Amino acid sequence: MLNNASFDALANSYDNNFTHSIIGTLQRNKVWKYLEENLDGNKAMNILEINCGTGEDALWLASKGHQVIATDISEQMIEVAKQKANIQKVNINPLVCSFVNLATDLNGQKFDMIFSNFGGLNCSNNQELTQLNIDFAKLLKPKGLLVMILLGKKCFLENLYFLLRFNFKKLNRRKQATEAYLSHNNFITTWYYNYQEMAKIFNLFQLKQKKPIGLFIPPSYLEPLIQKNKLLLPIIKRLENAIGNISFLTNYSDHIYIEMKLK
Numbered sequence: 001m002l003n004n005a006s007f008d009a010l011a012n013s014y015d016n017n018f019t020h021s022i023i024g025t026l027q028r029n030k031v032w033k034y035l036e037e038n039l040d041g042n043k044a045m046n047i048l049e050i051n052c053g054t055g056e057d058a059l060w061l062a063s064k065g066h067q068v069i070a071t072d073i074s075e076q077m078i079e080v081a082k083q084k085a086n087i088q089k090v091n092i093n094p095l096v097c098s099f100v101n102l103a104t105d106l107n108g109q110k111f112d113m114i115f116s117n118f119g120g121l122n123c124s125n126n127q128e129l130t131q132l133n134i135d136f137a138k139l140l141k142p143k144g145l146l147v148m149i150l151l152g153k154k155c156f157l158e159n160l161y162f163l164l165r166f167n168f169k170k171l172n173r174r175k176q177a178t179e180a181y182l183s184h185n186n187f188i189t190t191w192y193y194n195y196q197e198m199a200k201i202f203n204l205f206q207l208k209q210k211k212p213i214g215l216f217i218p219p220s221y222l223e224p225l226i227q228k229n230k231l232l233l234p235i236i237k238r239l240e241n242a243i244g245n246i247s248f249l250t251n252y253s254d255h256i257y258i259e260m261k262l263k
């Protein structure tokens with residue numbers, strides 16, 4: 001079960017292990033490419049980022065002139081985000097706040113966009129997401145945007161990897177909730193979703209766009225494999241550029257990008 005401290009142990013190493021890794025960088029660049037299509041260059045948007053982690057996206061958005069409130073349940077993640085904001089001299093309004101407290105802690109504020117990157121919402125089950133459908137609708141301006149990036153259910157590259165290793169037990173492991181290892185004695189239940197399930201849960205929103213994030217860019221636990229076999233990188237990039245943007249392949253990628261508009 002997730003508590004405030006679950007992700008604390010990861011905070012200081014998160015940027016080294018994921019944000020600045022090859023896989024983390026490639027996947028985030030894809031998210032930014034799609035996100036950028038929604039950012040009006042001339043208009044500063046009011047953005048609520050949830051599960052912001054170490055603030056990498058919040059800093060990027062704020063550096064583009066947008067007003068960001070960057071929230072996360074983990075005090076340590078928010079601490080790292082604060083330090084980065086101080087060093088980069090960018091204002092991101094960091095706030096320790098769990099999903100369940102968003103509606104009360106930010107009551108009365110209205111945003112142009114709510115943004116959740118890289119699987120924070122996979123820590124919530126169907127029932128919790130159903131409540132967030134209502135809470136997000138209250139926090140958004142009319143026609144406000146909801147952009148969510150989650151771990152998908154049918155990651156094709158993961159299944160190929162397990163198949164090649166004859167690890168049949170792990171094939172399609174994302175069909176059920178799993179216990180993901182965070183740190184010593186610290187596991188977190190992870191639920192996986194496809195875009196149709198998210199569209200059904202977030203029924204106060206209209207699905208605008210869906211995209212694969214990492215059809216050929218593998219899950220982050222395969223970083224050592226990529227580091228060892230640098231020749232794979234140009235192949236991955238080429239395949240990702242050629243086929244990795246096709247919307248109907250969304251559910252087969254590591255992460256799925258979902259963009260919705262408040263009805």
Ligand SMILES: C[S@@+](CC[C@H](N)C(=O)[O-])C[C@H]1O[C@@H](n2cnc3c(N)ncnc32)[C@H](O)[C@@H]1O
Nearest residue numbers: 007051052053072073074098099117118120123
């Ligand atoms: C995999 S990290 C993603 C961090 C960041 N968005 C990024 O792009 O690197 C997941 C984050 O979700 C946060 N999180 C998980 N459950 C949460 C909850 N119920 N409320 C707020 N944050 C949560 C964790 O603390 C963690 O920082």
